[in-house]
Structure formats: C-alpha cells, structure tokens
Amino acid sequence: MCAHAPTNKKVGSKAPRTAMPEQDPRQRVRNFSEVTTGYTPEMALAEAQRCLQCKKPLCRKGCPVEIDIPGFIAPILEGDLDKAYKVLRDTNSLPAVCGRVCPQETQCEGACILGKKGEPVAIGRLERFVADTFMAKDACEEITGTQACTLEREDLKVACIGGGPSSLTVAGYLSALGIKVHVFEALHEVGGVLVYGIPEFRLPKAIVRREIDAMRALGVEFHTNWVGGKTITVDDLKAQGFNAIFIGVGAGLPKFLRVPGENLIGVFSANEYLTRVNLGRAYEFPKSDTPAYTGKNVVVFGAGNVAMDAARTAMRLGADKVSIAYRRTENEMPARLEELHHAKDEGLELLCLHAPIEFKGDEKGWLKSIVLQKMQLGEPDESGRCSPVACDGQFCEIPCDMAVIAVGTGSNPLIGQTTPGLELNKWGYIVVNEETGETSIPNVYAGGDIVTGAATVISAMGAGRRAAKEIAKRLLG
Amino acid sequence: MPSKIVRKRSLIPGQTSELVLDAPQIAAKAKPGNFVILRVCENGERIPLTIADTDKQAGTITIVYLVLGKTTAHLETLKEGDEIVDLCGPLGKDTDIHKMDGPVICVGGGTGIAAMHHIAKGHHMAGNRVITVIGARSKDLLLFYDELSKFADEVLVSTNDGSFGVQGMVTDLLKDRLESDTTVAEVVAVGPVPMMEAVARVTKPFGVKTTVSLNSIMVDGIGMCGACRVSVGGKTKFACVDGPEFDGQEVDFKELGSRLQAFKTMEQISYEEFKKSHVCTCSNK
Ligand SMILES: Cc1cc2nc3c(=O)[nH]c(=O)nc-3n(C[C@H](O)[C@H](O)[C@H](O)COP(=O)(O)OP(=O)(O)OC[C@H]3O[C@@H](n4cnc5c(N)ncnc54)[C@H](O)[C@@H]3O)c2cc1C
Ligand SMILES: Cc1cc2nc3c(=O)[nH]c(=O)nc-3n(C[C@H](O)[C@H](O)[C@H](O)COP(=O)(O)OP(=O)(O)OC[C@H]3O[C@@H](n4cnc5c(N)ncnc54)[C@H](O)[C@@H]3O)c2cc1C
Ligand code: SF4
Ligand code: FES
Helix, strand or coil: CCCCCCCCCHHHHHHHCCCCCCHHHHHHHCCCCCCECCCHHHHHHHHHHHHHCCCHHHHHHHCCCCHHHHHHHHHHHHHCCHHHHHHHHCCCCCHHHHHHCCCHCCCHHHHHHHCCCCCCCCHHHHHHHHHHHCCCCCHHHHHCCCCCCCCCCEEEEEEEEEEHHHHHHHHHHHHHHHHHEECCCCCCCCCCCCHHHCCCCCCCCCHHHHHHHHHHHHCCCEECCCCCCCCCCHHHHHHCCCEEEEECCCCCECCCCCCCCCCCCCEEEEEHHHHHHHCCCHCCCCCCCCCCCCCCCCEEEECCCCCCCCEEEEEEHCCCCEEEEEEECCHCCCHHHHHHHHHHHHHEEEEEEEEEEEECCCCCCCCEEEEEEEEEEEEECCCCEEEEEEEEEEEEECCCCEEEECCEEECCCCCHCCCCCCEECCCCCCCCCCCCEECCCEEECCCCHHHHCCHHHHHHHHHHHHHHHHHHHHCCC | CECCCCCCCEECCCEEEEEECCCCHHCCCCHCCEEEEEECCCCCEEEEEEEEECCCCCCCCEEEEECCHHHHHHHHHHHHCCCECEEEEEECCCCCCCCCCCCCEEEEEEHHHHHHHHHHHHHCCCCCCCCEEEEEHHHHHHCCCCHHHHHEEEEEEEEEECCCEEEHHHHHHHHHHHHHCCCCCCEEEEECHHHHHHHHHHHHHCCCCEECCCCCCCCCCCCCCCEEEEEEEEEEEEEEHHEEEEECEEECHHHHHHHCCCHHHHHHHHHHHHHHHHCCCCCCC
C-alpha cells in the first residue's frame, strides 16, 4: 500500500480483523519455514484497538485456562508489552506455543462478543505477537523479572515423567515457586508433540526450545533418554525421595485402520512419519541421517490437525499429489480451520465421503494402490456429527505409493504396566481426581492426553496447572 | 543422556565391533532380551542395538554391532573415551526365563550371536542347561565363541566353508540335535531374518517352543510410532514394546523381510555421503 493510503479507514471495533501476513502458498510448499510470519507492531496495535475491553469478557470463559484476555490486550495499546506478557504468563506458561496452535475459533475467539455480528478479535495472533516480542529477551528475566534464579526450596523435589506441555506447565509453575523439578523424557528432545509431532512450518522448534531454556534458567532439570517405567519407575522415584510425581506421557500409541495390506511398505502412521521428519529432521536429509519416505501419490486418512500436518509435510517433501481421504465431509473435519485453509491453499485435495477398504501392493510388498468405498452422510451419531454410511457396492481404486494413517492415538501401556496400583480406565487412560489431578496412588499425579485421550495443548497445560497447584498447596502449605 | 565408550574391541576388523558403554542406570535395569536406542551424533539417526551383556557393578553395558550403513559406520569411527550423544534404554520386554526341565538351545547367527549371548547367559543363571549353536561363513567371522564357552554346557559350531566346527548351517546342527534329543524345552534364535525363519521351519515338526528376536526398523522404541510393526499370528504387534521376542511359528517373516527394505535407497545415499565426507579422518588403524 502506498504512503498516502485513504484516511477514512475504519478504526476500533468496526475495523475489519487484521489479516495475518503469510508466505505465498506456492513458495511455502517448498520450505519448512513458518507459514505465517506474525503481526508487525502496527498490525498488533490495530487489532488490539478492536477489543471492546468488555467488563464481563466472554472470551475469557472460552479459554480453558481463563487467560485474562482484555487484561493482556489493554497494555498492547499502551505499548507496555512487558506488562502484557506478564499477564499472559500468569496463567499460560507457553504463550508463544498457544498463540500458534490453539484452536482459537472454538475457544476464546469463538466466544468473543465481536464474533456475534462480525469477526472476533484475533486473540491468538495478539498472544503470539506479545510472546514473540519477548522471545528476544533473557529467558529468566522474562518470567521472573530477575536475572539470576535461585531455588528457595532445594529440599523439595518433584519429578515429571514425559516432557510435553502438561509436564512443562507443572515444571514452570513449581520452579517459579522455588521447588526443584526434574523432567524425565523418553526421547532425546523435550517438548512432546510440540517437537516430534507439530511440524516446523507451524511451530518452529526454536520457539519450543526457547521456552524450555527459560525453564532451565529457573532451575528445572531435564533428563532426556529416560523412559518412565523402564529406565526409571514411579517406585524408583519415590525411593529417591521425590515429594510428588507427575505423569504426563501423552497418548502416543498410533491407531491403525485394520484393513488388509496395512503393513505394506509405504503405509505409515502419522506418528512415524512426523517423528521422522520433525524429531529426526528428515527434511534436511541427507544432512541429517533420518530418512523419510517420499511418495508421489500420497493419501492421508483422517481429517484432524495430525492429518493436515502429515499431508502438508508430504507436499513439502516433494509429493506430486496429496489427498485427504475422509469418511465424512469438509463440514465435519475436526482440524483447525486455519490449518485446513492453509492446506487447501497449498494444493491439498479432499477426497471426502471415502473410507479405506484395502491397501494393495506389488509382489515385493510396496504399496501401489488403495481401494476406497464411497460413503454418504446419515443420521447424527452420539458425537452430534452426521455418521458416515457406506454406499453399497460403490468402490473405487486409486493409485497411491504412500499412505499416512492419522485416525487417532490410544494410550501407551508402558507406564501402566510398570506402575503397580495405578488405576486405569478401560481404554488404558490414567484415572485421576478431576480437581487435583491425583491418581489412585497418593502424591502421584497425571494430566494431559494420558488422562483425557488426544486433546489439545491448552487442555494439557490446564491439567498440568491444576496438578501443580495441588502439589504446591501440599508442599508449601 | 550422553554415554562414554569405556572399551572398544574389534571382533571382525572393519566389520563388527564390541563397545562397552558407561551407562549405570541402564546396566542396573537391563535384562536379557532388552535393547537400547542410540544416536551417535546430533544429526544422527536413532538405531536399536541389543544389550549383549551388562556389568551392574561397573555400571556398563556391552553392545555389538555390524557395520551396515551410515550410523554403524559412524559408530565404528569412534574410539575409547569418545561419547555418543544419546543412549536410551533398556527397551523391550525381558526374555521369559524360568527354570525348565529340558535344555534350551540358543541359536545365533552373525551379530545375532551377541544378543543370543545375553539370553543364553540368563538361562544359564536360571539353572537351565544351555546348548548354544552358532554359525558363520568361516572361522574368522565367528563371534563370541570364547564368551559362550565360559558358561554354555555345549557350544556347537557350523561354518559354511568348514573352517571350524561342522561344515554347513546352524539349522543342520539344530535338526540333528532335535532328532537325537527329545527333551529340548525351548529353542531361541537370534540372527538374520532368513536364519530365524529357517530355524522356525526346522523346529516346527518337533513342536518345540521357538522364540525369535525380531530386528524390525524402529524409530522411538517406546511404542509411539508403529514403524516396528510385525504380523504375529495374524495380528499386528509392535516389536519394541510387545517384543522384540515372539513365537517363531507365528511370525510373518516375509513381511518382516520386505519391511526392512523400506528405506534402502535413502540408506544408500546416506552411506555414500558419509563415505565421501569421511575419507581419512575416521580410522586409527
Ligand atoms: C501432529 C499433531 C498436531 C497437533 N496439533 C495441535 C494443534 O494444532 N493444537 C492443539 O491444541 N493441539 C494439537 N495437537 C494435540 C496436542 O499436541 C496434545 O494434546 C498435547 O501435546 C498433549 O500434551 P501432553 O503433555 O499430554 O503429552 P505429549 O505432548 O504427548 O507429551 C508426552 C511426552 O511424554 C513422553 N513419554 C511418553 N512415554 C514416556 C515414558 N514412558 N517415559 C518418559 N517419557 C515418555 C513423550 O515422548 C512425549 O515427549 C496435535 C497433536 C499432534 C500429534
Ligand atoms: C531390537 C533390535 C536389536 C538389534 N540389535 C542389533 C545388534 O545387537 N547388533 C547389530 O549389529 N544390529 C542390531 N540391530 C539392527 C540395527 O539396528 C541396524 O543394523 C542398524 O539400524 C543399521 O543402521 P545403519 O545406519 O548403519 O544402516 P542403514 O544403512 O540405515 O540400514 C541397513 C539396514 O539396517 C536395518 N535398519 C536400518 N535402520 C534401522 C532402524 N532404525 N532400526 C532397525 N533396523 C534398521 C535395515 O534392514 C536396513 O536395510 C537390531 C535391531 C533391532 C530392531
Ligand atoms: S470478548 Fe472479544 S471484545 Fe470482549 S474483551 Fe474478549 S476479546 Fe475483547
Ligand atoms: S519403534 Fe516406534 S512403535 Fe516401535
């Protein structure tokens, strides 16, 4: 836009929602850099001006951890980003992450009053702006306001098993109170799904690392390559004098479709594919050693965030065509709206109302095609969504040399098997007291996906926070 | 956590080596049948290797590897005192070891002999009579003969060229033994896929329990990726958490064999690149 832009631009709440700058789709499908590039200070100011500063902010109710949303937006207007960050950080220990990956349209923004008639305030984008502005500062100072951190209560120590957002929240909360926290992560990098699942182009790993470094500066100790239940058990941790133990191991057991040919070469779980690419940095192969398969004709099964991530990763790794095969229609897709739009802009094809029947391969075991059955929408099921019903006898076979299965995950049995007395429900998830997060074993807590099943970053963080509060209450009185 | 190489021993020069790694917490927990996943360097791939032995007092574990591609070749360039960046374990289910009435025959091929060593030792400690059967193409390629001789009640050897032991295959020795001894309680086989498949074929008519340790491709090793899935008795199992040991009669070896080829082209690219960049720096030979 030229310098003499029209001056009759709408301001405040009447102004249109400030667009998020992003890389050109044709360019970005060839790289792993972040798709959206973030607000400039001017954009953030314009967007912050749209907020009505409601007395009874509906947005806050929509947020699973009830961030004081008007409270962090107001200081943006005054240019006091330090204050804005502190308000955010009060309830959310990973704002740069949440600003990027939370499904805002169904949470805070979905509840924002402005959304009733027009477009809601872009709360997530503002959250990201504030957090990113802070990323440049000293890690410890940014949280506590002091440069050097000392642990006041060296005698108290808490262990977290698993290094995902739920555990990181426990660690952030308790270490800020001076309690020593040790995090035991099975993989070689801490961050959980944030580092092994969600791709670089949506959540740069540098941002996650930065948040983790901030916790390290607070005195949190991270132990990678420690498998809970194998290298160290809950009983071992108790014997080592840990005052409380939090289990946040996520729900990473991949589900398969249970159709013939599923073990052919070229059929992957989303977890394997994404772990190879993200944790193993296969997109830098052969500079990094972990290979990822590059299919030409890729079909992804499922339509959630995981499926979108796998599909968009396959595009970036050089597939000619990537389709999402889904039993229902676009309206029922559970992925974040923004991700679906981004994926379509990048050339993703939707193969709605199709269900997998069989994977076919050549004599050497390599995937060659898939057989799909046509579906139609029937009556709503218990989830409220229209159920897919098979159209009798209507099949099609399409060529496909790589398939990714992203139809959900289940609970990993490792911890359950090695922790006597830990109560699990019939799906293998850990049973907790909803208010405190405590499990059937006293002073052993759990939260995040291993309690709820695959959910969201913010809900895992909410669970971490609840448990941390309870732990702090018991330890500090 | 990083782990230091305490000792290195070349078993077959340029091809197979043994490393003793400083890993007290893994040594404390490791049981026969377990494996570790390691990363040699920052850009490295996670690869699984069996724990061939442990020394709980010294806090060390032993691994034996065959140089196959990039990662194992890189590992081979390291010296005593060097560190590998990541070592994770012990992983996998422990071998089912209990006192049995008859002898256990432990069959090993190639680097599988090292894995078999830990299992055989476990059976020996449990008071079982242990017959080990090992094979290689020729005498120079035979691993762990001395180590096994220390505790095994018998060590039977076959070489393809007859340079040591009996000329032929381990399966020939196994078959002879099963024919002459009906008290055998279990057969354990660790080695290349075709060997394990052949062992299962030999034991089938005898109805002897046959355990094989599968080497499917792995990524995380804790049951989260599904890369290691194998068909056992028509069901999909994850070798890293449900195994790596399974009933040899139930395993779909054809599928396992083909799945091991999945990344072949890329593995070659990776190895070639490595050889180019590692012309003269690596060896102290
Ligand atoms: C590809 C993908 C995309 C997603 N996109 C979004 C999104 O856009 N927005 C959103 O809100 N949510 C998204 N989610 C969901 C979200 O990431 C999860 O709900 C959230 O990460 C759960 O946090 P957690 O702490 O419970 O577990 P996780 O993040 O799963 O972390 C668990 C950690 O524990 C470790 N672990 C497992 N077992 C052991 C053990 N025995 N010992 C030690 N460590 C162990 C794991 O290695 C892992 O690091 C996505 C998930 C995936 C897979
Ligand atoms: C439970 C288990 C225990 C094992 N124990 C031993 C052992 O004690 N000694 C030993 O020499 N080897 C062992 N292996 C095999 C070993 O992991 C592979 O030889 C190694 O990964 C090869 O890596 P590379 O980069 O050198 O070769 P690459 O060039 O990457 O691969 C060569 C071949 O190794 C196999 N392979 C490649 N990547 C993997 C992977 N991530 N996981 C498993 N297999 C892979 C494939 O068949 C491939 O064709 C074990 C495998 C498993 C699953
Ligand atoms: S509901 Fe919308 S307008 Fe009101 S305070 Fe929240 S973000 Fe601002
Ligand atoms: S290696 Fe990932 S599930 Fe077994």
